[in-house]
Amino acid sequence: MSIKVKSPQVSFTIMNELVLPNDTNTLNNLMGGRLLHWMDIAAAISAQKHCNRIVVTASVDNVSFKHPIKLGDVITIEAKVTRAFNTSVEVRLDVWAENIPSGTRMRSNEAYYTFVALDSNGLTIPVPELVPETEEEIEQYAGALRRRQLRLVLAGKMLPNDAKELKALFFKE
Structure with missing residues (x-):
């Protein structure tokens, strides 16, 4: 739900x-x-x-x-x-x-x-x-997904290759 x-x-x-x-x-x-x-x-x-x-x-x-x-x-x-x-x-x-x-x-x-x-x-x-409203809130909101993926990768709960938002920081596809 x-x-x-x-x-x-x-x-x-x-x-x-x-x-x-x-x-x-x-x-x-x-x-x-x-x-x-x-x-x-x-x-x-x-x-x-x-x-x-x-x-x-x-x-x-x-x-x-x-x-x-x-x-x-x-x-x-x-x-x-x-x-x-x-x-x-x-x-x-x-x-x-x-x-x-x-x-x-x-x-x-x-x-x-x-x-x-x-x-x-x-x-x-x-x-x-x-629902982010200000520019700062939108920036923090977007960054939160990358921080979450990093937390999950470091905890062994996500494979690095599955962390697409995080990978996008380092590799251009």
């Missing part, structure tokens, strides 16, 4: 956290695992809003750590569904770190998470289609 309606829910989430001593390592930097935990929560909220279902994390890829986040910084996690597939959705996350006293704000991290929607019995269930 395929659902061909645009999700009525807003699939964009903004989450803020204050970096406290218990969140940091001995260098007073936010621990990567704590950040990944917060990112997973923000991404899951966006995915659930889109699907109007319980979702579970299926994969986390391409987490880039660009700058350390310091004790006392306020982080803002922006999570947005970029594409819906049959039973899964991809969510892009951008993490911003802000030092309020100094007035500095920088993008520190970005990542893609994939979630699968489940019914009340814990079985996968089709998700609503995502």
Whole structure:
């Protein structure tokens, strides 16, 4: 069964956290695992809003750590569904770190998470289609198929020759 309606829910989430001593390592930097935990929560909220279902994390890829986040910084996690597939959705996350006293704000991290929607019995269930509207959304939507194919190839769930969108980046036919 395929659902061909645009999700009525807003699939964009903004989450803020204050970096406290218990969140940091001995260098007073936010621990990567704590950040990944917060990112997973923000991404899951966006995915659930889109699907109007319980979702579970299926994969986390391409987490880039660009700058350390310091004790006392306020982080803002922006999570947005970029594409819906049959039973899964991809969510892009951008993490911003802000030092309020100094007035500095920088993008520190970005990542893609994939979630699968489940019914009340814990079985996968089709998700609503995502209809991109802006140029940026259309670009993210198109890239999501290539990222999905790469995830599947790396997981051994798709043969490289079957990843047509991904192959098109490297070979002209």
